Amino acid sequence: MLVRRWLDAAGIKDPVLRECYTVCARAALRERGGVGWVGTLAAPPERRAHAAAMTMVILEADDRVDTGPPEARLRRLDEWIDAWYAALESGGSSDPVLHAAAHACSTVFDSPPRALMEECFAALRRSWEATEFATYEDWQTWATGSSGASAVLIMSTWDALGEAGQVGEGIVRGYGDAFQMVDCLADLSEDLREGQLYLPLEDLDRFGVRREDLEAGRWTAATRELIAFEVARITSGLPALLDSTRQHPWLHRYAPAFDTLTRALCSAVLAAGPSILRCVAVPPTGPMVQAGLGLWRAALAG
Incomplete structure (x- = not known):
């Protein structure tokens, strides 16, 4: 209907x-x-x-x-x-x-949008070729160039983006990048089965986590600390991102929903605990419904 x-x-x-x-x-x-x-x-x-x-x-x-x-x-x-x-x-x-x-x-x-599609296609090819990242900056760079989420959000808000131009697109991309990175955490088990590990190797070394333990599904206190560290690093950038939307009323209507979605997935990753090495972390229905209604209202208001 x-x-x-x-x-x-x-x-x-x-x-x-x-x-x-x-x-x-x-x-x-x-x-x-x-x-x-x-x-x-x-x-x-x-x-x-x-x-x-x-x-x-x-x-x-x-x-x-x-x-x-x-x-x-x-x-x-x-x-x-x-x-x-x-x-x-x-x-x-x-x-x-x-x-x-x-x-x-x-x-x-x-x-x-056609250029965005080309960007996504190129990123998909890179994602197949990239099996690991040495540093957090390498992971961020990959996420920025690989975020299908950014392309989708830009096209979804296409009618309104003219008001904010490149600044607005940059903000939307910021949310897309954050969503892309936490999605890597949520999909950790699937990626490991494909021989891919998106967590920075320098962070594994920092916490004393071995790749072979992750691949074998061995959950340790060090692994818990590593996942919590990566989630905290992603969420730490969300307040500034939300604040940057205040100068653009149309985008500020969307921002709380984007923020809720990202935080819900982050919470699901943390709540998964050892199971994150066996299956994909799925956020609970409540925050998803809340965010969905927020997107719905923002689109109607725009």
Whole structure:
């Protein structure tokens, strides 16, 4: 019902397009608290279908890097990227996600979102090649260039970003980077199974944590201190980020929800304890609902 309302608000009447956008919106909303869910709710009603379509292009690309036989992942990513550009060139595709996203680019978005997509594709390739980071600064640099969350949030708030320009985009990217880094902590067990470790090696040395212990799922007091340290370092930057939005009323409406989402995931990482070495840390429903309502209200107010 809600998706139909968003399609009506966007003026999308073609039955094929409506079905393709519906596929995108439902997929984006499926993972509560994930970047697709956040990005879709952050967009104003008349742009939610478009935001969902663009988001799903990124998430489908990410899925190709994260799943399937390792030796085939980069090939599958390249095939998806080629199909994306072909859809842009022709104005459509037999794939519902690409068909809807091509329509979104031709009717709502222009070159900057396309540049964001290229940035995401390049970052996905780097994320496959990067298996560990020596320093915290290396991790931060990777997060800044790899955050699909930033691209999604920028496109979701596209209509309003003109007011704040590059400053506003920088703030949105700040939240995206924070979300990307805490997401690495939440996904620690999955990444370790893929042979990837995003925690800085200098921090492992500082706390006396061995990579082989993490890979074996051995939880120690040192591991607990390491995770708490990384979470604290991420959350320590949130107050200044929130304060920086006060000069931009439209963005300040979104900021509390972005802050709540990031802190909820941080809390889930800490609460997971030893299980974080076995499964993904998932935030509780309450804060997610609170943040979702905050995004919803901010989009309507904007």
